[in-house]
Amino acid sequence: MFRLAILIDGAYLDHIGMNADVRVDCEKLANEIYLRVAARTPTGIDLLRSYYYNSLPHRSNPPTAEEQQRYDSRYRFFDALRYLPSFTVRLGVVKVRGNDGQGQPIFEQKQVDLLMGLDLALLSAKRSITHAAVVTGDGDMVPAFQAAQREGIAVWCFTDETLGSAQELWRAADERVPIDGDFLQAIRRMK
Numbered sequence: 001m002f003r004l005a006i007l008i009d010g011a012y013l014d015h016i017g018m019n020a021d022v023r024v025d026c027e028k029l030a031n032e033i034y035l036r037v038a039a040r041t042p043t044g045i046d047l048l049r050s051y052y053y054n055s056l057p058h059r060s061n062p063p064t065a066e067e068q069q070r071y072d073s074r075y076r077f078f079d080a081l082r083y084l085p086s087f088t089v090r091l092g093v094v095k096v097r098g099n100d101g102q103g104q105p106i107f108e109q110k111q112v113d114l115l116m117g118l119d120l121a122l123l124s125a126k127r128s129i130t131h132a133a134v135v136t137g138d139g140d141m142v143p144a145f146q147a148a149q150r151e152g153i154a155v156w157c158f159t160d161e162t163l164g165s166a167q168e169l170w171r172a173a174d175e176r177v178p179i180d181g182d183f184l185q186a187i188r189r190m191k
Contacts, residue, residue: 002045002130005123006033007116009136010054011109016137016160016179025189026052027084032186033133036177037156041131048129051119052081053112055092058105090115117144124151133158135179139168146172158183 008029017024030050038045056074059067078089092111100106116136121144123129132148133156134141145155157173159166160180170176177183 002041002043003048003128004034004037004045004131004133005048005119005129006030006050006133007120007135008050008052009112009116009134009138010052011112012137013135014054016184019160020181020184022184022187023189024184024187026050026081026087028189029135029187030084030087032183033135033156033158033177037131037133037175040175045131047086048123049086049088050084051116052078052087052089053092053116054078054089055094055109055112058094058096058107090119113138113140117141117147120144121147124148124153127151129153131156134173135159136169137166142168142172145169149174 008026013024013029030047034047056078057067057070059071063071078091081087081089092109092115094107095110097106097108116134117140120132120134120141123132124147130152131154134145135158137159145157148155154174155172156175156177157169158177158179159169161170161178
């Protein structure tokens with residue numbers, strides 16, 4: 001029996017949605033990915049789980065009202081994802097990387113790529129999956145793709161092919177699905 005895991009880089013998905021002015025429905029996203037992979041798997045495929053990776057926004061100590069509101073909103077969103085069928089949320093952290101030219105802090109998301117890569121490698125090595133669908137635009141995922149493929153896993157890459165790292169990801173994946181206008185319409189959140 002074939003089994004699929006879906007791994008979603010939430011910050012990347014947010015970036016695509018902002019550029020296209022689309023709010024993404026993560027449940028629709030998982031269903032659309034599953035349907036596309038199932039259509040190309042002749043004997044059928046089961047969905048093991050969808051993994052969503054992101055981080056909560058930075059909060060000062062004590063936080064400003066705006067920081068707390070942004071944090072609470074993201075926390076509620078991540079909590080709602082946990083209630084979707086077969087969804088797991090994995091959170092990295094946000095660290096201050098330094099200051100920009102105006103003295104404002106520069107924030108950087110940490111651990112998310114590592115969490116995604118570890119999950120992909122572990123699921124593959126344990127033979128928990130036969131297929132992986134990865135929503136990312138980060139070329140750092142290429143070694144994880146290769147590790148999964150060495151274990152016999154078919155790696156599907158869902159990415160915006162107009163962004164810089166897409167070519168590297170395209171070459172590393174077994175199957176490629178562009179996140180284009182039609183795809184975004186299929187996963188658009190209503191209201």
